[in-house]
């Protein structure tokens with residue numbers, strides 16, 4: 338499409354010299370594998386979320402898969418999740434050998450609807466996997482109550498949710514486990530990586546074992562003063578542990594988490610203010626009593642006020658040099674899942690409506706308030722040109 342000299346991407350990582358130095362120092366240290374730096378990152382993350390344990394992993398996908406396997410979810414079991422998510426959320430259910438079951442979202446916050454979860458529960462349900470979409474807190478009280486009443490596990494896909502809180506509590510301390518992502522587009526990056534948090538001692542221990550091939554002692558313990566060459570394989574595990582060169586970047590990034598979250602909130606608030614007088618644009622909801630992590634700033638278009646569709650709206654913004662994205666193409670729209678599970682577009686009306694009307698606008702810590710204004714000006718201009726009366 339149109340190449341703009343100052344094309345504005347919808348997302349950019351924010352890497353400081355201190356973070357580059359931390360990685361270089363690790364590369365020169367002689368220890369790149371899972372070790373001390375991963376342990377330090379875990380300790381900092383556990384302290385931040387208030388969870389008893391944090392387990393550093395190679396990706397959030399690995400963490401979600403581990404949580405399911407470690408909790409004994411397997412063939413014959415059903416796992417309930419949302420259609421408005423990334424493929425990984427559903428793929429790990431399939432990799433565990435279980436059957437994914439979708440429950441529709443709420444149109445106000447794009448998170449799974451507890452009422453739809455209640456309808457989807459069967460005697461085969463083994464776990465519920467809500468996704469804190471864009472950093473918006475799911476209704477964990479209601480979902481947790483359902484999980485307890487039916488004796489099923491609650492595993493949160495918290496890939497967007499570093500900074501998401503409910504009643505002042507991190508979502509990392511809610512449910513059986515929560516899994517965060519450090520993919521380059523997320524609020525904190527380790528280049529690639531994830532973190533599983535849990536208060537459950539046995540679950541944390543099982544995840545650590547399975548993350549390093551099922552070996553009784555990890556490599557750090559074996560090759561340092563504490564350990565010897567010996568190990569025992571106690572389970573057929575995976576190669577899912579976070580390496581120290583990843584932890585060096587992730588840990589140094591995480592040291593700036595409060596500044597990151599303040600910057601994101603400031604930009605989101607500027608968007609809110611700019612769109613307050615624009616009825617055609619539905620701004621994201623931060624539910625009372627919750628803290629939004631502002632991983633994404635997702636707007637929706639009011640179809641009744643606009644003569645332009647979502648795709649054309651995105652094209653117009655791109656022509657102005659503004660990058661956007663859509664989170665997400667619903668699970669039930671993809672060929673594989675449609676064929677495997679018999680789903681089709683239209684099956685989950687709120688997820689379908691959100692998909693048809695949502696746009697993720699640029700939001701990242703290196704962005705200035707002036708740049709938010711540039712995006713808001715462009716959105717406003719498209720609305721003025723394509724809006725009906727009152728748009």
Ligand SMILES: *Cc1c(COP(=O)(O)O)cnc(C)c1O
Pocket residue numbers: 395396397398399422423425426468494496497517518519520530531
């Ligand atoms: C990014 C993302 C994941 C996967 O995270 P990785 O760390 O890349 O494995 C899972 N779920 C959601 C909702 C995501 O956005």
